[in-house]
Amino acid sequence: MADMKNAVAAPGQGGFDVGAALKESGKAAFVAGLLGLPLLALKADNFGSKLGLVYRWDALFIAIAAVFVGRFLMILLSGRQKKSEGGVFAAFGKGIHNNMALIGLAGLAIGVLLPVVYPDRYVIYIATTFMIYVMLGWGLNIVVGLAGLLDLGYVAFYAVGAYSYAMIATQFGWSFWVVLPLAGVFAAFFGVILGFPVLRLRGDYLAIVTLGFGEIIRVILINWTDFTGGPNGISGIPPITFFGLPFKNGDHGTFASFFGIDHSPVQRIIFLYFVILVLATLTNLFTQRMRKLPVGRAWEALREDEIACRSLGINPTNIKLSAFALGAMFGGFAGSFFSVRAGFVSPESFTFIESAVILAIVVLGGMGSQLGVVIAAFFVVILPEVFREFEEYRMLLFGLAMMVIMVWRPNGLLSFREPTIRLHPKKESA
């Protein structure tokens, strides 16, 4: 172990030591060989109802060689990079921070212009998915980034919102625009019910209880067949309307006839995109305003030092509860949008992986950074689309990327975190 550290440290101290680097790479390759021996080289394959062994020594040798080369390159690069101690990203983060309003407006302009410039079905579809994740990320950012509460079951609120619209619309035929606020209220209500008993607890207990809650919601959705449709979910959810005007072919009372244009299915997709764009933008504006209110200040103060807050007369449970409920509310909005867009909901969409993805967006982006959420959501949604041909390896790469980014930049991509307000502002030169 001790040699390992020296070998890694040596290149940073001066000249590049090829011998030590080769030795270190050799060790990494050896460990990789041991790891791969039982699971990669040997495969327990199903032959009918029995298992049999399949040998794949070639795969093992490829893996060992890849680890050897990869480790060697890593040492080579880390030796070079030491000189410019993360300078680029820090400066980048600061530059972004100083021009936040400008970048926000530019981003919004791109968002609004996208369907005009690029009215392609597929592109708009992906952009809508991306905006859903941005909105979820911003919602969770209130809970995790601002209030510092670790929520591993955020998808439960998303599910509550989705099922609220799905059930109310199919049972009572209410319109999306009526149910949308209701879905938010329901989700916030669930947030309060869950949060009230557990928010007094320490952070890690909160993590496990929220994780458990996410699972409970999913188990109930699967098993309460009469109410939720069970594993088959609910289908035939009424599609979105333009404030009452449906998007379909017809001469009377439809979106196309009202505006005197020809009907095209892409109209609905573009409208959906604008709806989520507006919802997400509202989430962002709301959060930005909240940060300037006493309760928002209290969130950040609680994140930094709970004991100090209590001694100043802030009630931690109520403040946390408000963050939790508001985060849940935005999850509920996003959920009802999800179900109106897909026209179908099932428990499959609300697994733990989904919670992990949303949490990853918040943390990879840099906790508390609204722009970081957008960048991380871009990585998480767009990159898997780009690498569709590697379908099989997609989640493996996603998991590895999550780990690598964390190890590379532990504070997130945009790790420029400053309290919104300071008693004594820092000098500009500092």
Next chain:
Amino acid sequence: MAYFLQQLINGLTLGSIYGLIAIGYTMVYGIIGMINFAHGDIFMIGAFISVITFLVLGALGITFVPLALVVVLLMAMIFTAIYGWSVERVAYRPLRGSFRLAPLISAIGVSIALQNAVQIAQGARVKPMEPVIAGGLTLFTDSNNFDVVISYLQIFIMVLTVVLMAGFTYVITRTSLGRQQRACEQDRTMAGLIGVNVDRTISTTFVMGAVLAAVAGLMVTLQYGVIDFYIGFLAGTKAFTAAVLGGIGSLPGAMLGGILIGLIEAFWSAYFTIEYKDVATFGILVLVLIFRPTGLLGKPEVEKV
């Protein structure tokens, strides 16, 4: 009564398995204060290595059951330990000293990566295993002709758990390695200053946790006869629940929590509905946390400013 006894036996078996996994969570939490989210998947890897070692032994023609069991146990322990060690080395050690959520996110990444790596390398279909230890003892038959049976396998699982726990308690309380671990748990900086190799101690903790998880993996393979790449998530979540229930950081607590979760699950499935057994487990966790936030055997936390 007979039915109750039978469920008690089943619950204790299941609880032993949860307890062994829970120890890995509680030790890591105690020493570096992080939730090792990938621990459930380490357990899953232990189960896979057990199945593959059984197959290799079958191919070599070794069919003497006690010998096969010992070899499989050793192989699963060794190779799973390497996995535990590597995960700590690659994903957690570089993050030591960074903010609290960073290792957790890294751990979730590792968990997803391990699951999918195993899915790609070993296929997504469930792996069936023929029973290795068959038969059992009929304890007694009640008036309704209901037999209370304890299988040899269940005896094996419980005895192995007790032996491991005894050995483990000895290591933690009596050996210099255990003292180093407890020192790191109390104050890592101070332990480093008085000459404890903190990095190595933490590595050892991960290795020990992985070894116990590997044993649990073997037990699940033998007891249920089917495994797939996804078993780590639910088992891991429940074992973590067990660790919290018993008081996280406390070793006897983890075992107690594991057994309680096993019993709750067995009795709930037997007397109520099997579909909602997970809901019951988490519900009881919430209740315990409300009335006893440090868990059953956890020490009350001292807040330092």
